[in-house]
Amino acid sequence: MTTVVERAVPPVRRARRGSWSWLGLVPFFLFAFLFIVAPVIYLVGGSFQNNAGETTLQNYADLATPTVATAFLTSIEISLVTAIAGGVFGFLLAYAVILGGLPRVLRDALMTFSGVASNFAGVPLALAFIFTVGQLGLLTVWLKTLGIQAYPPNFIYTKTGLELVYLYFQFPLMVLIIAPAIDGLRPEWREAAENMGASSAQYWRSVALPILFPTILGTMILLFGNSFGAQATAYQLTAGTLPIVPVIIGAQISGDVLHNPGLGYAMAMGMVIVMAVAITVYTILQRRAERWRRR
């Protein structure tokens, strides 16, 4: 009898407490398991096996071998440099168009550019920079006619060259994320500071920057991860001559360049761990930053 009565209740309300509702999420979690979790589990498993198929921690110890360690250090260095440089420049640009007294139309233009540039990466981006600062690049040739050699001819294929290219998608990402935060600085805060006799510098040092700091730092960490995970741009640009982690992992997929599949899996895991740390810190900082944005 009770079942009949229950059926008369609208389903929206009836099922709210029922654990059957979770079934609606099965497709999503199944997909995530099949195409994110399972591949990662496979790599984790492989990272704990040696060539003979025995369980070992040796692959993680081998991450300290010079080639692999150098790759990680180079990757981390590139990501740090481009995160900081991209973060600072992106912040200055966003500040310029929002609070720097530039016409409103420039702000809209910058936001659109940033959307395009932050998504314009990989093969065409690498090519565009080869055409600019490569050996026959436009800027290289211009400077040469002026008698200036500002950088070595193969500069674009070096670490610094790669950093210059990565900045193309790094600073626009900073602009996109920091602009709403700068917008969120309430005029009352500035007025209050000025009423108490604070100078512009004092206002920035004591009010605005402390409020923006979690967002700035968080976004820089996001930029770090953004650059650390990028593979296509570096591959196209250096054709594997600059050994950074994503490029070595790529070479490992095509044909065991490390002569040890387990080490390749451990490198992939190392990459996941670095990314996980970056994203976790970013999420925490972002949550802190949101405190100031609730109106």
Add this chain to the structure above:
Amino acid sequence: MRARRSSVVWWLVFALGLLYFFLPLYATLDFSLKAKPFLAAYSNAVGDPGFFSSLLYSLTIGVITIVASLVLIVPTAYWVQLRVPRARTAVEFVTLLPFVVPAVVLVFGLIRVYSRAPLPLTHTDLGGSALLVFGYVVLSLPYMYRAVDTGLRSIDIRSLTEAAQSMGAGWPTILLRIILPNVRVALLSGAFLTLAIVLGEFTIASFLARPAFGPYLNLLSQSKAYEPAAVSLISFALTWLAMIAIAVVGRGTRVRVQIGGAR
């Protein structure tokens, strides 16, 4: 006086940004125009059968990815908001995983898992393309979920659902005819961003040996001089078009997704 002086500094910052942004594009254009006769790089590039076939392939994969991503995400986000809000944290965590697992690691795992029984997808063309779509759906999860979730939050899905149910609508009708039209802007922004990302993607497509646009440009750059410059500019124009589309459909709303991440 002080304000004017600082404004000059900000103009300089903006000019520097402008220069850095446009110089590579101008250099690419300049290089592509060096081919003789005029515009030969473009006519050769477009005339190459590989150009259209790879572009068409990537567009097709992009459209399928968008549909698959929406089929997966819209019901999930809807269900989380309506019925199982407790699952929100878990679902959001999963949608952030693609940031933690970079594309090169993802494709590494996908190839190892799906090149053997029980699901040897990489052994056939269709299977490889399916795997590519699944990989791209994974890449789209973070911003697609965010876009759809923001869209759903801005409407009262509970009242809409109850109103539809009281008039006898079933779940498919509710999702397709009530919820979807109401989150149209969010979906379109997410769709255009996905298209921009899929068209330029190289890593996953190249390791799965798919005839996509990214790998095509990479191959072209190894054999030709001017044509890659032309194709790079075309690729840039396509990204630009997608972003303009996002700006146009998102006019007057707060839904703006434009961050797909680097490659």
